[in-house]
Amino acid sequence: MKKSCMHIYCGDGKGKSTAVMGLVLRAAGSGKKVILTQFLKDGKSSELNILRELPQVTVLTCPRQFGFFWNMTEEQKEEARKAYQELFEEAVRTAEEQKAFLLVMDEFMAAYNHEMINQSRALEFLKNRPAELEVALTGRDPAQELLELADYVSEIRKVKHPFDQGLKARKGIEL
Numbered sequence: 001m002k003k004s005c006m007h008i009y010c011g012d013g014k015g016k017s018t019a020v021m022g023l024v025l026r027a028a029g030s031g032k033k034v035i036l037t038q039f040l041k042d043g044k045s046s047e048l049n050i051l052r053e054l055p056q057v058t059v060l061t062c063p064r065q066f067g068f069f070w071n072m073t074e075e076q077k078e079e080a081r082k083a084y085q086e087l088f089e090e091a092v093r094t095a096e097e098q099k100a101f102l103l104v105m106d107e108f109m110a111a112y113n114h115e116m117i118n119q120s121r122a123l124e125f126l127k128n129r130p131a132e133l134e135v136a137l138t139g140r141d142p143a144q145e146l147l148e149l150a151d152y153v154s155e156i157r158k159v160k161h162p163f164d165q166g167l168k169a170r171k172g173i174e175l
Helices: 016-029 046-051 074-097 108-113 119-128 144-149
Strands: 006-010 034-038 057-061 102-106 134-138 152-155
Touching (some): 006 016, 006 144, 016 034, 016 046, 016 134, 034 074, 057 074, 074 102, 102 108, 108 119, 108 134, 119 144
Parallel strands (some): 034 057
């Protein structure tokens, strides 16, 4: 019998990462070890400042930024693939070595869908992860094979967002 579950937070609305950060806090607050990694982000989101201070949470981010996928040259895409695959492997290795309770991979869907990580390797890990390891993935447009593996799928739908009226991201809210 499976001891852990896989969560997906997806959709076009604001709050996927915010929701999964709540899961990180809940797990850490109950004394559980958490590994949190972010793909395609700069590692400067404000919530990471406080999460890095929690002894139960290990935050792993990519040391280099590549910008938006659609703005990358083919050479940059290849460099990004190498960097994000290394980040994925580090997250998996760290979760296994530390016998983590929860592994969060924020913006996993974009990395997976744009093949910034090896899809077959990612699927192999998700299907055969340690029995006690809960996994949470975020991002838009999850692939069907990921939806089928998931135990929880929560879709966050945008109804209205200030960005559509030209308001830029604000520190403490979106940053």
